[in-house]
Amino acid sequence: MLKPILLVEDNPHDLELTLIALEKSQLANEVVVVRDGAEALDYLFCRGDHAQRQKGNPAVVLLDLKLPKVDGLEVLREIREAPDLRPLPVVMLTSSREEQDLIRSYAMNVNAYVVKPVEFKEFVRAISDLGIFWAVLNEPPVG
Numbered sequence: 001m002l003k004p005i006l007l008v009e010d011n012p013h014d015l016e017l018t019l020i021a022l023e024k025s026q027l028a029n030e031v032v033v034v035r036d037g038a039e040a041l042d043y044l045f046c047r048g049d050h051a052q053r054q055k056g057n058p059a060v061v062l063l064d065l066k067l068p069k070v071d072g073l074e075v076l077r078e079i080r081e082a083p084d085l086r087p088l089p090v091v092m093l094t095s096s097r098e099e100q101d102l103i104r105s106y107a108m109n110v111n112a113y114v115v116k117p118v119e120f121k122e123f124v125r126a127i128s129d130l131g132i133f134w135a136v137l138n139e140p141p142v143g
Contacts, residue, residue, distance in 0.1 A: 002029045002059070003059035004058045005027070006040065006061045008034050037072065044078075059134060061088060072132060073105065096114045112130075
């Protein structure tokens with residue numbers, strides 16, 4: 001069974017573009033969308049509205065940095081501190097070009113840091129490449 005892609009994005013425009021890009025990449029993986037960091041953590045830890053979801057980690061988390069309720073760096077920190085979630089690939093997908101955000105993300109063991117391209121075709125290509133790499137080509141540890 002294919003693992004879903006967890007997309008954590010609060011900006012409706014970026015969300016729509018990311019979903020279009022993932023659809024164009026023709027990935028068969030389901031895309032689970034959550035709108036803030038608190039909901040992302042509820043999904044990952046199977047609690048709250050997501051307490052009844054099927055167990056198991058997503059193939060990858062595409063995580064925005066600037067999120068309401070709980071920001072992306074805090075979500076990343078909680079993922080890396082949880083033994084069951086630690087091996088989960090996390091890609092910071094952000095419009096932030098601030099070097100401090102990049103440095104902090106990698107210090108917290110993010111797998112990749114991608115700045116959202118402004119031009120639509122570049123954005124679609126970047127998201128498609130990310131989806132294909134993390135959902136199809138990447139070989140995660142078993143477990």
